[in-house]
Amino acid sequence: MHFGGSLTIHSEKYDKVVPQGGRVVPMGTIIARKRKDKSTGYTAQIVIKKDGRIVHREAKTFDRRPAAAAWMEKREKDLRAGVPAGEDPTLAKVIEKYTEGSKREVGRTKAQVLRAIKGYDIGTMRGSDIGSSHIVAFATELAETVQPQTVANYLSHLSAVFAVARPAWGYPLDQQAMADAMTVCKRLGLTSKSTKRDRRPTLDEVDKLMEHFVARNERGRDVVPMERVIAFALFSTRRLGEIVRITWADYDKDGKRVLVRDMKHPGQKRGNDVMVDLPDQAIAIIEAMPRSDKRVFPYGDDAIGASFTRACALLGIEDLHFHDLRHEGVSRLFEMGWNIPHVAAVSGHRGWQSLQRYTHLRNAGDRWANWKWLAHVSAKIGE
Numbered sequence: 001m002h003f004g005g006s007l008t009i010h011s012e013k014y015d016k017v018v019p020q021g022g023r024v025v026p027m028g029t030i031i032a033r034k035r036k037d038k039s040t041g042y043t044a045q046i047v048i049k050k051d052g053r054i055v056h057r058e059a060k061t062f063d064r065r066p067a068a069a070a071w072m073e074k075r076e077k078d079l080r081a082g083v084p085a086g087e088d089p090t091l092a093k094v095i096e097k098y099t100e101g102s103k104r105e106v107g108r109t110k111a112q113v114l115r116a117i118k119g120y121d122i123g124t125m126r127g128s129d130i131g132s133s134h135i136v137a138f139a140t141e142l143a144e145t146v147q148p149q150t151v152a153n154y155l156s157h158l159s160a161v162f163a164v165a166r167p168a169w170g171y172p173l174d175q176q177a178m179a180d181a182m183t184v185c186k187r188l189g190l191t192s193k194s195t196k197r198d199r200r201p202t203l204d205e206v207d208k209l210m211e212h213f214v215a216r217n218e219r220g221r222d223v224v225p226m227e228r229v230i231a232f233a234l235f236s237t238r239r240l241g242e243i244v245r246i247t248w249a250d251y252d253k254d255g256k257r258v259l260v261r262d263m264k265h266p267g268q269k270r271g272n273d274v275m276v277d278l279p280d281q282a283i284a285i286i287e288a289m290p291r292s293d294k295r296v297f298p299y300g301d302d303a304i305g306a307s308f309t310r311a312c313a314l315l316g317i318e319d320l321h322f323h324d325l326r327h328e329g330v331s332r333l334f335e336m337g338w339n340i341p342h343v344a345a346v347s348g349h350r351g352w353q354s355l356q357r358y359t360h361l362r363n364a365g366d367r368w369a370n371w372k373w374l375a376h377v378s379a380k381i382g383e
Helices: 065-080 091-101 108-117 132-143 148-169 175-187 203-218 226-236 280-287 301-315 324-335 340-347 352-358 374-378
Strands: 007-010 015-018 028-034 040-050 053-062 257-260 274-277
Touching: 028 065, 040 065, 053 065, 091 108, 091 148, 108 148, 132 148, 132 175, 148 175, 203 226, 203 301, 226 280, 226 301, 226 324, 226 374, 274 340, 280 374, 324 340, 324 352, 340 352
Parallel strands: none
Antiparallel strands: 007 015, 007 040, 028 040, 040 053, 257 274
């Protein structure tokens, strides 16, 4: 931090005069005071003078001397780096500013995670008080109820807030503390990388789902033709969010392809539009859908996901996720003898390395070729 003229930094230890153009090396003091309840409070204070006049003063009181010393050391470090004293909101407030002020859309999962973090003890702490030990303690608390992969996701999303807070708004969140905490959590086994799911639905399981949803539709119980959505997810290898965004304008029947808007990408939530090929079965399902809406599947992904989960529970199908249909669809293409570039043209994988996990599959043919439900999902609704 630089000032014109001379500058005096005052403390109980000494007064130091910095010549004009010199760099400030702030010093602080800790004063112990007895409170009315007989306890002792430790006030850490920093005073900066310029030409005998106080130009900056800040203080904070703690119950323990080590905490006061740690805060003072951190603030002195900030002052040396030219970071002025300013707002020091709670982490919850910083998260709100991050989610509300970001021009880039915050994904639904990330928003849910950050919203959850606000409810933990760390969310009530001031940014200047949060050190690596507090972040590790937060991760430890999380690890009592969730898997290490989930803890890693929480810390990853939180680190994005730490990366923005100081340079964008001057909030005293320490990126190094975040980095140190993530290293410690990894070493302690509190975090780990996500493992790839290998769950594939059996023919019997999908048959049960189809029978369930067809029966519900015949009784007028469902608005969403779930049996068609399930079949399309399997044969197209599309994710649920991608399915409900497909419009008729995106569909190229002659080219046997479709434009997938905002395809999942780790660094880009919007604008990642990719043209992918459609297998014949997926085209037949699209052709059977009514054109009364601009979207081919004009339904909410939340409603579809919830309906799928409820049906699995009712039918006794364990540990099956809607996303496993994509995994089955990609596996099917490899079992049919397709090579990596051919499969990638359908699945939309940008990097072929992501498809290496499937190359062990043998050329076993298409087990869905004579599937009894193909004719049903390919018939126009109402016929």
